[in-house]
Amino acid sequence: MDVKDRIRERIAKTVETANADPEGKKIAAKLPDGKLVVEAGEDLVIPILVRGGTLTLADDPSHPKAVCRFSDAGAAWAVLSGTLSPYAATVHRQLDQQGLSPMNETFEKLWTLVRKRDSDLREV
Amino acid sequence: MEPYSYDKSFELYDRAEKVIPCGIYGHLGVGRSRLNPMGCYPLFSERAEGTYIWDVDGNRFIDYACAYGPNVLGYGDPDVDAAALAQLKKGNCTTVVSPVMIECAEELIKTVNCADWAFFAKNGGDVTTLAVMAARHATGRKKIVMMKSCYHGVAQWCQSPGTPGVLDEEISSNLYATFNDFDGLKELVEAHDGEIACVISMPYSHVSHYDNILPAEDYWKKVRKLCDEKGILLIIDDVRAGFRMDLAGSDHYFGIKADMLCLGKAIANGWNMSALVGAARLKPVIEEMNYTGSYWLSAVPFAASVAALRKMRALDAARRMQEIGAKLTEGLRQVAEANGALLSVTGLPSLFKIILKDPDGSLIPHQRWIGEMVRRGVYISHFHNMFTNVMITDEDLRYTFDVADEALKITLKEHPEIRTV
Ligand SMILES: Cc1ncc(COP(=O)(O)O)c(C=O)c1O
Numbered sequence: 190m191d192v193k194d195r196i197r198e199r200i201a202k203t204v205e206t207a208n209a210d211p212e213g214k215k216i217a218a219k220l221p222d223g224k225l226v227v228e229a230g231e232d233l234v235i236p237i238l239v240r241g242g243t244l245t246l247a248d249d250p251s252h253p254k255a256v257c258r259f260s261d262a263g264a265a266w267a268v269l270s271g272t273l274s275p276y277a278a279t280v281h282r283q284l285d286q287q288g289l290s291p292m293n294e295t296f297e298k299l300w301t302l303v304r305k306r307d308s309d310l311r312e313v
Numbered sequence: 314m315e316p317y318s319y320d321k322s323f324e325l326y327d328r329a330e331k332v333i334p335c336g337i338y339g340h341l342g343v344g345r346s347r348l349n350p351m352g353c354y355p356l357f358s359e360r361a362e363g364t365y366i367w368d369v370d371g372n373r374f375i376d377y378a379c380a381y382g383p384n385v386l387g388y389g390d391p392d393v394d395a396a397a398l399a400q401l402k403k404g405n406c407t408t409v410v411s412p413v414m415i416e417c418a419e420e421l422i423k424t425v426n427c428a429d430w431a432f433f434a435k436n437g438g439d440v441t442t443l444a445v446m447a448a449r450h451a452t453g454r455k456k457i458v459m460m461k462s463c464y465h466g467v468a469q470w471c472q473s474p475g476t477p478g479v480l481d482e483e484i485s486s487n488l489y490a491t492f493n494d495f496d497g498l499k500e501l502v503e504a505h506d507g508e509i510a511c512v513i514s515m516p517y518s519h520v521s522h523y524d525n526i527l528p529a530e531d532y533w534k535k536v537r538k539l540c541d542e543k544g545i546l547l548i549i550d551d552v553r554a555g556f557r558m559d560l561a562g563s564d565h566y567f568g569i570k571a572d573m574l575c576l577g578k579a580i581a582n583g584w585n586m587s588a589l590v591g592a593a594r595l596k597p598v599i600e601e602m603n604y605t606g607s608y609w610l611s612a613v614p615f616a617a618s619v620a621a622l623r624k625m626r627a628l629d630a631a632r633r634m635q636e637i638g639a640k641l642t643e644g645l646r647q648v649a650e651a652n653g654a655l656l657s658v659t660g661l662p663s664l665f666k667i668i669l670k671d672p673d674g675s676l677i678p679h680q681r682w683i684g685e686m687v688r689r690g691v692y693i694s695h696f697h698n699m700f701t702n703v704m705i706t707d708e709d710l711r712y713t714f715d716v717a718d719e720a721l722k723i724t725l726k727e728h729p730e731i732r733t734v
Contacts, residue, residue, distance in 0.1 A: 212475070215474050215475040216475040218474075218475075219473065219475065223673075223674070223675075252673045252675075253673065253675060253677075254673060254674065254675045255675065256677070274330075274335075275344075276330070276335040276336055276342075276343050276344055277330050277336065279343055279344075279346075279348075279349070279351055280323065280326050280330070280336065280343050280351060280356075282351055282352065285349065285350070285351065286346040286349055287346070287349060287350070287675075287677050287680060288675040288676055288677045288680070289522060289674070289675060289676055290345055290346045290347075290521075290522055290676075290696055291522060293345075293346055294345045294346070298475070298477075
């Protein structure tokens with residue numbers, strides 16, 4: 190699978206986890222309402238709408254409350270899959286989180302949970 | 314003005330990242346977008362003096378973060394540091410305690426209105442935890458009321474659900490109220506009549522990322538009365554606001570007397586200690602607790618605190634920091650207004666919160682503005698309330714306003730949507 194498709198799939202899984210997984214729901218409850226836009230290079234832009242802790246994938250990236258911008262798809266996949274620390278990625282400007290931080294922080298916790306589930310570190 | 318660059322800081326980060334989780338962690342760290350826009354903030358400092366810090370690249374900053382609270386009298390205050398160093402020559406972490414501990418307790422009791430005794434620890438979180446444990450022990454009740462989105466440290470009891478490593482059981486006795494909503498608090502208390510040990514709250518709401526909220530005129534008096542009627546202990550967490558609103562305590566500032574007051578940060582101008590102080594009737598309760606730490610009774614911070622408390626009283630430091638903060642925030646507000654932007658200024662001037670408003674409430678232009686200021690020598694955090702200290706001069710303020718103006722003009726070019734006119 191192409192790396193961009195993997196990213197799309199992982200973000201979709203993150204949204205699903207936030208809405209349906211008991212631990213995910215607990216984390217998602219802390220998300221402020223509004224739009225979060227995940228970007229990985231110019232042609233991969235994924236807007237996510239949050240209302241009352243429920244997430245939906247959207248089409249329009251305008252008027253975000255927060256933006257989680259990866260420098261490119263490679264960096265995005267490295268962070269989402271856990272081979273690159275989000276801290277190092279931030280300092281090396283492969284990950285730029287702008288806007289309302291609780292939104293970015295909480296979404297990061299959600300994708301981390303998805304990764305842990307995926308790597309069997311946690312039972313589903 | 315030529316913006317700063319941070320080559321050495323970033324080189325050092327690469328070393329740090331190999332051997333320290335996150336490279337730099339916690340509230341001073343690189344996580345959670347704290348230092349974004351990345352490249353605007355220095356990562357490592359070389360030295361500090363007065364209200365300034367110099368980073369490893371030789372850049373100077375007027376530091377309005379004040380180490381997130383401890384710096385009240387200026388970094389390296391000569392009187393405080395002389396007292397600390399004199400004590401260091403005599404002894405610090407020793408098997409038998411130094412009498413300077415008594416002197417420190419006596420100074421606190423003299424300074425802080427609700428203090429009949431003082432118990433010492435290291436971090437603010439040590440004493441908020443002790444206060445809650447003591448309230449449970451004093452009342453024999455399990456539940457505690459805290460404010461939504463409050464911060465009392467990092468012990469499990471005060472973390473939020475879903476935080477890594479925090480069990481639901483560890484926070485299942487917490488009840489959450491909304492700051493300033495007295496009716497809501499009353500309802501909560503009545504719904505759990507006889508079960509609540511304490512209400513713990515900061516003196517006013519200074520939640521990161523949002524405008525700060527001062528209490529309504531009679532809020533604290535009503536809360537005090539409710540607690541008295543229901544046998545609930547009132548704990549004011551003054552770790553952050555302490556000594557910046559009123560040296561006698563932030564509870565005193567708002568016209569009430571807390572049962573226990575948590576102090577830290579400014580208490581010793583950056584030397585590492587914290588204290589829980591409280592009402593005489595709770596002293597026997599504290600005596601029954603099992604609570605201590607290897608460094609808690611070390612003498613050097615006590616000597617520093619005695620000197621700091623005396624100097625803060627002599628300078629009327631809280632009033633001075635309020636006056637400086639009022640000039641600072643009014644000047645920044647005027648810079649925004651002159652550029653056709655809206656700056657919200659909330660909280661009290663000595664621990665002010667500023668947010669450059671944007672129509673989406675995203676804080677993206679705000680972060681850009683703050684970042685450009687930092688790159689020009691004015692250190693402000695984009696997410697947290699900021700602080701003043703007594704060493705900030707009118708010249709520092711003028712420099713700050715010039716930088717704020719230059720940075721705002723850059724921001725407005727990229728974010729014309731924040732123009733209000
Ligand atoms: C209101 C409040 N309470 C408690 C704490 C915890 O203090 P410490 O970090 O010293 O443990 C802080 C720290 O920022 C604080 O602001």
